Amino acid sequence: MSNIRTDLAMEARQIYKDDNNCEVPGVEVTEWEEEEGINVSTVKIIDEVGAKIIGKPIGTYITMEIPGLRHYDADFQDKLSISFAKQLSKIVNIQKDSTAMVVGLGNWNITPDALGPRVVSKLMVTRHLKKYMPNELKAGINPVCAMSPGVLGITGIETAEIVHGTVLKVKPDIIIVIDSLASRSFERVATTIQIGDTGLSPGSGVGNTRMSFNKASMGVPVIAIGVPTVVDGATLANDTLDLIMDKLIEESKGNNELYKMVSSINRDEKYLMIKELLTPYIGDLVVTPKEVDTLIEDASKIIANGINIALHTGVELKDINRYLN
Numbered sequence: 001m002s003n004i005r006t007d008l009a010m011e012a013r014q015i016y017k018d019d020n021n022c023e024v025p026g027v028e029v030t031e032w033e034e035e036e037g038i039n040v041s042t043v044k045i046i047d048e049v050g051a052k053i054i055g056k057p058i059g060t061y062i063t064m065e066i067p068g069l070r071h072y073d074a075d076f077q078d079k080l081s082i083s084f085a086k087q088l089s090k091i092v093n094i095q096k097d098s099t100a101m102v103v104g105l106g107n108w109n110i111t112p113d114a115l116g117p118r119v120v121s122k123l124m125v126t127r128h129l130k131k132y133m134p135n136e137l138k139a140g141i142n143p144v145c146a147m148s149p150g151v152l153g154i155t156g157i158e159t160a161e162i163v164h165g166t167v168l169k170v171k172p173d174i175i176i177v178i179d180s181l182a183s184r185s186f187e188r189v190a191t192t193i194q195i196g197d198t199g200l201s202p203g204s205g206v207g208n209t210r211m212s213f214n215k216a217s218m219g220v221p222v223i224a225i226g227v228p229t230v231v232d233g234a235t236l237a238n239d240t241l242d243l244i245m246d247k248l249i250e251e252s253k254g255n256n257e258l259y260k261m262v263s264s265i266n267r268d269e270k271y272l273m274i275k276e277l278l279t280p281y282i283g284d285l286v287v288t289p290k291e292v293d294t295l296i297e298d299a300s301k302i303i304a305n306g307i308n309i310a311l312h313t314g315v316e317l318k319d320i321n322r323y324l325n
Contacts, residue, residue, distance in 0.1 A: 005232045007181035008194055009043040009061035012054045015184070026050025037076065038083050039065045057214070059198035062087050069191045069302075070295060077302055078317055084193060084306030091197045092174065092223055092310055094142060099127060100311050101172035102146040103163055103213070105179040107154065112229040112288040115296055115303075116178040117148040122304035124312060124320060127170075140314015145170060160211035160218075167218055175222045177213050178303065182286065183228030184235050189288065190295035193227055193303065200224040225307075227299045229292065233285030234275040241270065 006012055016024050023029065026049035031041040043061045045051050051058050064087060068076060094100065102123055104116030127143040129136070149155070149162040167175065179200060183189055199214030199222035213222050245265065278285070289295060308320050 005182050005235065006184040007200075007226060008063060008183055008188065008192065008228065009045070009054055009056050009196070010041050010063045010194075011184050011188070012056070013043050016053055024050055024053050027054060034064070034083055034087075035079075037066060037068045038080065040087065041065070056196075057198040059196060060091065061198075062090065062195040064193045064195075065188070065191065066193070067187075067191050069298070070289075070291075072294070072298060077298065078305075081302050081305035081317060082309065084302060085309035088195055088223075088225070088306055088310040091195055092176070094174070094311055094313070097130075097142060098173040099143045099145070099170065101167065101170060101175045102144065102307060103175060103177045104146065104148040105151075105159060105177055105213075106148075107151045108148065109154075111292050111296055112286075113151075113180050115180045115227055115229060115300055118296055118300035119178045119304045119307070120146045120148045122301055124308045124315070126312070138314050141312045144311050145172070158211045160213055163213065164218060167220065172220060175213070175218055175220055176225065176307065177222060178225045180230070181226040181228040182230050182232060184231070186231050186236060186239070186287070189228050189231060190292070190299060193225065193299075196224045196226075197221070198224070200226070225303060227303070229296065230286035230288045233282060233287050234271065234278050236287050237278065238271045238274050241274070 006015075010029075013024050013027060013029065026045065026047040028044040028046060029041065030044075031039070034040045041063045043054070043063070045054055045056060045058045045061075047058065064084065066080060069080070092100075102120060104118070104120035106113040106116040108114045108117040123144065123146050124141075125144055125146050126137070126141055127145040130141070130143040147163070147166060149159050152158055155162065163175075177200060181194065183192065199212060199218075201212045211217065213224070215221050305317060305320060308315060309317060
């Protein structure tokens with residue numbers, strides 16, 4: 001179902017695999033259980049064939065699936081922050097005194113799109129301290145700066161243009177961007193974290209692509225971190241009908257006519273029909289959980305703590321609050 005919107009590389013890979021009953025050519029996949037409750041997969045796109053099928057640039061995409069993320073557990077969240085820092089460190093190559101710029105993308109006025117700004121508000125920003133108070137900082141703390149540039153609808157300026165102007169002045173060694181994503185599965189909303197080394201195109205998962213953040217546009221490596229917070233409305237309706245069809249097929253034993261009718265429905269064509277029927281009434285509707293406020297707050301804390309640990313090698317989780325304003 002190539003028409004289904006998703007920002008997750010592992011979902012795009014799974015859609016192709018389900019439709020073609022084979023692995024995506026030009027893509028290498030590794031899956032493992034990091035620890036109880038935390039499953040990790042790496043999708044490595046190695047050539048243009050895989051990039052075209054997946055719909056993402058050549059590079060590495062690490063996905064953490066954590067079903068328990070929706071249920072508040074302080075100890076588990078701390079464990080998850082450390083595990084996330086471990087995965088992030090595989091992609092972020094921070095040398096001593098390297099400057100990192102963290103950019104929180106999204107609209108802070110819309111909760112499902114506020115992940116980036118929320119993460120920035122919880123970061124250890126230390127670039128100014130390294131400049132003006134270097135002797136007060138312990139070893140292993142690197143210069144980190146952060147910004148939440150807003151969105152085009154608020155500023156009237158392309159977000160990437162704002163960030164690029166700042167990059168020219170600050171001259172960071174690496175950029176980390178955080179953004180809310182779209183998933184094709186409601187089960188992955190607020191339970192999945194994706195890390196990629198190719199940057200991102202904000203809004204691509206909901207059909208509103210803006211200027212890209214990548215090494216070509218920014219001049220330095222760009223690491224992207226995202227959490228799916230919405231699902232396309234047509235996709236959700238399509239999945240609901242799939243469940244109904246599966247149930248009807250299961251209960252149609254002895255009723256050959258019903259079985260033939262339901263089995264003959266082309267599921268790919270069904271999605272396109274749902275999309276065509278719904279668009280005049282609801283437009284590009286996206287759906288998010290009713291408890292999204294809590295989910296965004298929890299996810300932003302986990303990601304912020306993980307970034308803090310990964311960027312500052314001399315800091316442990318228990319030390320972070322000392323450096324927060």
